Amino acid sequence: MAEPCCVPITTSQLSESEADTLASLLKALADPVRLRIVSIIANCGEACACDLPAVLGRSQPTVSHHLSLLVSAGILDREQRGKWAWFKLNRDRIGSITAALA
Amino acid sequence: MAEPCCVPITTSQLSESEADTLASLLKALADPVRLRIVSIIANCGEACACDLPAVLGRSQPTVSHHLSLLVSAGILDREQRGKWAWFKLNRDRIGSITAALA
DNA sequence: CAAACATATTGACATCGGTCGATATATCCG
């Protein structure tokens, strides 16, 4: 079960700060490149940053930017393995979004 | 049950165009003012545009802009009653977002 | 029709956000 990081939209009226919090989380997902990153990781279980620029058709700095944004939002977890960075999905965080929209 | 307007993130890998579609829908929700509009309407069942500028602390043109954006995204339905515009929530559309993130 | 009121559109402005090339930092390996 996801943690209640966001107040559900439909059960009580969102305050300004609650709306800000949920909006930031949604913004983190609301980009095609980031959605594809999340989708890839959700399917493969994890992904190495080194493979993503080729798959996504974006430069290494751009991919790095999106990855760190997703980590900041709590959607991905980062793990350093040697010189590679691996990422996996924080499913509770996704769950908290769907819970807020339920 | 919501219509499957978006492909689930976690069950198959999103194509570029599927990611574009879902991202547009998420973008429509990913704003604090729009989230508060949706929250108000979800709780009250419906809302008149005339009441929203005061509640939201935004100008009438700004509120009108957000409302038409939400209608374009299919999240709200608009109904003209005399000179007033009333809006209600398209819950299937919200459901299709949560389904895509499930 | 004309006045009054509700909503939409326009235009302008400032800020945000995605992108890349260049460069810095970090890690491994010989």
Place this chain on the structure above:
DNA sequence: CGGATATATCGACCGATGTCAATATGTTTG
């Protein structure tokens, strides 16, 4: 240590977006 490789940061560019004042459009009513 020093070269090679992986990732992050910086700086710049440009299009997208939220906002409001001014104005236009549309609807009711006298």
